[in-house]
Amino acid sequence: MYAAIGIVILLVMVFGGFAITGGALGPVMEAIPHEMLIIGGAALGAVVAGNSLHELKAIGGGLGKVFKGPKHSKQDHVDAIVLCTRLMKILRSDGPVALESHVTDPANSPIFAEFPKILANKALVALICDTLTLIVVSSGTLEVHAVEDVMDHSMKTHFHEMSEPQHALQNLADALPALGIVAAVLGVVKTMGSIDKPPSILGAMIGSALVGTFMGVLLAYGIVAPLAGRLKQVLDQDEMIFQAVKQVIIASLHGWPQPLVVESARSGLGHSFRPGLSELLDALRGR
Secondary structure, eight states: OHHHHHHHHHHHHHHHHHHHTTOOHHHHHHHHHHHHHHHHHHHHHHHHHTSOHHHHHHHHHHHHHHHHOOSOOHHHHHHHHHHHHHHHHHHHHHOHHHHHHHHHOGGGOHHHHTOHHHHTOHHHHHHHHHHHHHHHHTTTOSOHHHHHHHHHHHHHHHHHHHHHHHHHHHHHHHHHHHHHHHHHHHHHHHHHTTTTSOHHHHHHHHHHHHHHHHHHHHIIIIIIHHHHHHHHHHHHHHHHHHHHHHHHHHHHHTTOOHHHHHHHHHTTSOTTTOOOHHHHHHHHTTO
């Protein structure tokens, strides 16, 4: 929502400021479609050439995240911590055999069924279930640091894939000023081919060419780069739930008391998504 509001403010202030200071919007608006055809077409071609179909779809999904915001709410973080804490309690009190049915078939697990939004997050469920399945099949003999290394590697791969759209948008932002120059140079070439025209016509043609540079810079630093930055913020916030899950599992394997396990996971969350310790403990008690 704020991304859309910001873009509207940007356009109003830039073009409104230009008009208020005496600039004529007519020639600019007349030139924009032609310049955008060159800049936008070149940008689109560069993005298609530099990415696979999977990554192109991911870029579209990334733009959606910019306007939708983080995927997980405060309650989702509470649910993830409570879910993992309950699973680790089963492992500690009843043993690997009692945990096996929950982590090998989470879709039919009564514990996972209590948290449908968490269950719908395939990557998060895979991290939980794959890690705990390793512990189950090893009968709990794995060293804690080895489990932590495996989880870190899995999360690193997932986060790298999730960040590809952000990198693509940032690369596009870096390229747009140069593409604006390409459009401007073509405009100058066109102008030089009409050098025998009256000054009024040449001035309009030169002005049209300069609109290309203007649009390239405006798109790069006013729209695409901020969108890339916002996408990074959203992705960073979406990673927090994975870190919380990891912390619950690792702290539990270390044998920490449950309140300390919960606090270690809670304290790593951002302030906008961090529940209170009493709230988490009450959720664990089923209140």
